[in-house]
Amino acid sequence: MSKNPYIDADLEFLSETVEKFAQKYIAPGFLARDQSRIFDRDLMKMMGEMGFIAPELPEHYGGQDMGRLAAGVIHEAVAKYDLSFSYINLLASLNGQILAEHGDPEVVTPWLHKLTRGEALFAIGLTEPRGGSDAGSLRLKIERDGDEYVLNGEKTSISAADQADAAVIFGRTGSIESGAHGVTALLVPMDLPGISTTRFDCHGQRAIGRGSIFFENVRVPVNHRLGDENKGFVQVMQGFDFSRALIGLQVLAVARVSLDEAWAYAAEREAFGKPLTAFQGVSHPLADYETQVEAARLLCLQTLWLKDNHLPHTAEAGMCKWWGPKLAYDVVHQCLLTFGHAGYDRGVMEQRLRDILGFQIGDGTAQIMKTIIARHKAGRKAVPA
Known part of the structure; x- marks a missing residue:
């Protein structure tokens, strides 16, 4: 039984199913795709066949009417094993929502079916x-x-x-x-x-x-x-609130798996006759980030829950977008230091750090997100452009 108030048994099962898929098919090519810079379209089609792409879209558009929380748990399960590859989910959900809500059905329906089947990248x-x-x-x-x-x-x-x-x-x-x-x-x-x-x-x-x-x-x-x-900017940009919550989950999934690995390593590695976790200088930073990652993830899930229930969530989405990437970068950085010279080698931790950094720049900077939050708290007139 899930301890998370936003994740019911069905969503927990969905997350476990996607994670098994990601472990088997996505994780093995993690470093190779970064080095070759070749995107795996066959793997994208496999995800589409499994129903892992934009499941929140209506069935007549190729989706499964599963809601935004479902998209979120799929997104973080994929990102846990390759953040760059999880762009499939991010771009599909963002663009899919825009097309479904604002496009001519005769034009967008064929494209949406290609998108959900993993046959088109947007x-x-x-x-x-x-x-x-x-x-x-x-x-x-x-x-x-x-x-x-x-x-x-x-x-x-x-x-x-x-x-x-x-x-x-x-x-x-x-x-x-x-x-x-x-x-x-x-x-x-x-x-x-x-x-x-x-x-x-x-x-x-x-x-x-x-x-x-x-x-x-x-x-x-x-x-x-x-x-x-x-009116494209005013109307269509509203979809970015959804994607900002997804980005939060995307980067926090990387932080989560990095913390798990750092805890395990620190518990096994010894110095001066004790495991590294016996030293507060090692365990307390990880404990601090453990707390923050749990809190940030709850905020992201709450934002998607608000979206599913047609409640205001713009400020919360802004919080997800600025806090998630910064926190995740700091977490992976600390985890890399925990591994010492092994973390400094080119490999999993190093790539995670590089991949996460881009989200502090693209899709809305922290400064813009904080301005959006401030406008929702103080009013637009009190926080002019």
Whole structure:
């Protein structure tokens, strides 16, 4: 019986099932995928066949109507064995929600079925060279031409930029002065003429990769619009509250397994005739982080529970996003130090540290998350942009 108030017996069984799958199929290629930087599409299809991708989507879109908590427990079980590979779940849930809630059913239904079957990988294109946090100042141009939109511009620091089959792209249809109220979102198949990509040499998350997407007179049918024209940012960005809670669980899963390994190592390793855990300088930092990881995970699960119950959760999602990645990085860093020279070698701990660091930068910085929290506590007028 689960001790967690948000995890019932069915969700606990689901988590155990996914973890067994991840141990058998995902864990063995953890280091190899980082070194080769090759994304395993066959493994993604296996996950889709098992129903492990975007299970929260309605059945008519290929999902299982299982709720956001189900997506969360699957997400953390996969991330525990490879954070970079768990981007499949993150991108599928974020983009899947956007398509299901804001897209033309005739257009998005085939894509959503591909997504849930593990046959299509989605990217989300928000960040541009001029900046990422100030999303209201986007410059990529989206111009109407009859029954089509024409895209010109660049998106950068995009996860899976060179591997995605389709992307949700945000661009400007209104004047630059209109800010967020002049932004439109489109579903863009990545094989359209005029699209090119590059890949960066990033510090971590190398299997999924990150890069730029260039659009040169790319024509997209008007029925591929997501939400209303000029309201894409205001409407579609609401889905990021969901993904921010998932990111918290994603990185905390890595922290959890690192702590488990550090405790086991410290209990077996001896110094001066005693196990390392007998020394408070070793055991107390781990105990501190043990406490914080448990608390942070509960916050993430609570946020998904609020989402499932249609209750406000924007502030909580912001807390998950800024606290989770920072805490997880600090935890893995401490665990690496606990292993001493063995942790400093290139290997599991080192890769985990690199992979987690990226989440303190992408998908909303800590400063932006704290501003969002402050606005919800003090009011937007009291915390202006």
